[in-house]
Amino acid sequence: MTASKKVEAIYSRIVGYLLLRPPSETARGTVTLELESCNRDIKPYLAVYGLGAMYLKLLIQIFKKTRGRTPPPSEHSSRHSFDAIRDDYLQNLCATPRDHFSAKAAGLVRDDYRCMLTGRVDIKYGTLQPDRPFSATRTQCCHIFPDSLGNVAVGGTGLGAKELQAATVWTILEQFGYGDVCDQLKPDAGGTSLHRMENIMTLDMVVNHWFDELMVWLEEVPDERDCYYVRLAKPLTHTNTGIPERLQFVAHSDHPLPSPRFLQIHAACCRIAHLAGAAEHLDEILDEGEGMKVLDPDGSSARVLEYYLLRCGSRLVPPVV
Structure with a gap:
């Protein structure tokens, strides 16, 4: 052919x-x-x-994310600045994140500083268990619908590409x-819609890569709220990735789950x-x-x-x- x-x-x-x-x-x-x-x-x-x-x-x-340089595991300049944003969200748990930085912080609070698929703890912001093997990782803020869809002019007079x-x-x-x-999800005047918590997942940086490569996806378990089957594309398996076949999402703040x-x-x-x-x-x-x-x-x-x-x-x- x-x-x-x-x-x-x-x-x-x-x-x-x-x-x-x-x-x-x-x-x-x-x-x-x-x-x-x-x-x-x-x-x-x-x-x-x-x-x-x-x-x-x-x-x-x-x-499908375009390939390029691997992004840094965290977008935060310091633990202090992260703590400030985290505390802000703890004070106002119903707030919608304004940007990628804020979405990352709010997501970590909601997800207990863990990857939502593997359960591994973010080594920079979470509390590690020293005697638990393979429990530490670096996480990234994953947008289900890519935030690049929001990089458009809102309310402008012209229609660009x-x-x-x-x-x-x-x-x-x-x-x-x-x-x-x-x-x-359509961008509002502040461009914040794609950063809403329903569009955010905290993921291990490798799992995030697989998600963006269309190699990992979630299918809802019928009649069970926030419960999903994890589907993997070859050569990934539940054994070689450490991702369970079935997940129950749990929120650790008042922010909504994906x-x-x-x-x-x-x-x-x-x-x-x-x-x-x-x-x-x-x-x-x-x-x-x-x-x-x-x-x-x-x-x-x-x-x-x-x-x-x-x-x-x-x-x-x-x-x-």
């Missing part, structure tokens, strides 16, 4: 799995209507590929029956990415981009260029296959 045909197959499988394993019944209905529209196109197969490409680039791909991209993401989610999610609705969307995107082969496709693009210093004059690096242009907020371009 040629590279072009391989990508076309991925795009079509994305559409197929959105019908077979949709995040919601409303999503299934929306995709069905879109397919009917494709059938009326002059070239219906190309229209289907374009539909799959849109869902990959503006839904699944938003959860980033605003257009973010608006398209919210439109897709609304069409899929997640208008409530859009209302909660939203099941947010996690449901993330989980659906992870499942479809792996079932359709899109996760491997994105990894190939990132691997290709990491070893590239200049663009190839023959156009063979077009898909890498398209990927990074989209991630930095450039205007949408036709899919490169």
Whole structure:
């Protein structure tokens, strides 16, 4: 199979799995209507590929973090400054964090200074148990919906590329029956919505990497509030990661726990990415981009260029296959 045909197959499988394993019944209905529209196109197969490409680039791909330098384990300049923010949240537990720094601090308080998936204690801010093996770690503040979606102008007069991209993401989610999610997460005048505690998880820095790589996701246990099955993509296993198969989230402050609705969307995107082969496709693009210093004059690096242009907020371009 040629590279072009391989990508076309991925795009079509994305559409197929959105019908077979949709995040919601409303999503299934929306995709069905879109397919009917494709059938009326002059070239219906190309229209289907374009539909799959849109869902990959503006839904699944938003959860896939672009590779780069590993971020520092903590965004705090000192323990003293962290303590000040922590005390502020203990005084006003219903406050919504204003930025990444505040979300990290509030998340650590809520999550008892532990990774929510492994239970390991943050070595910088938590109280360690010296005789417990493998209990210490460094944590990071994980946004279920990436905070990059909030890096747009709010209330401006113009519509830039980033605003257009973010608006398209919210439109897709609304069409899929997640208008409530859009209302909660769309940036407000202060740009704080994506830092709300329902969108925040305290995770071990390696687990955070896996979460952002679509290799770890959570599926809600039916009829059990804040209880989840942990799903892992190969080669990860519950044994080699130390992550249990099932988790019960518990809040240690009055801040709300991660939203099941947010996690449901993330989980659906992870499942479809792996079932359709899109996760491997994105990894190939990132691997290709990491070893590239200049663009190839023959156009063979077009898909890498398209990927990074989209991630930095450039205007949408036709899919490169």
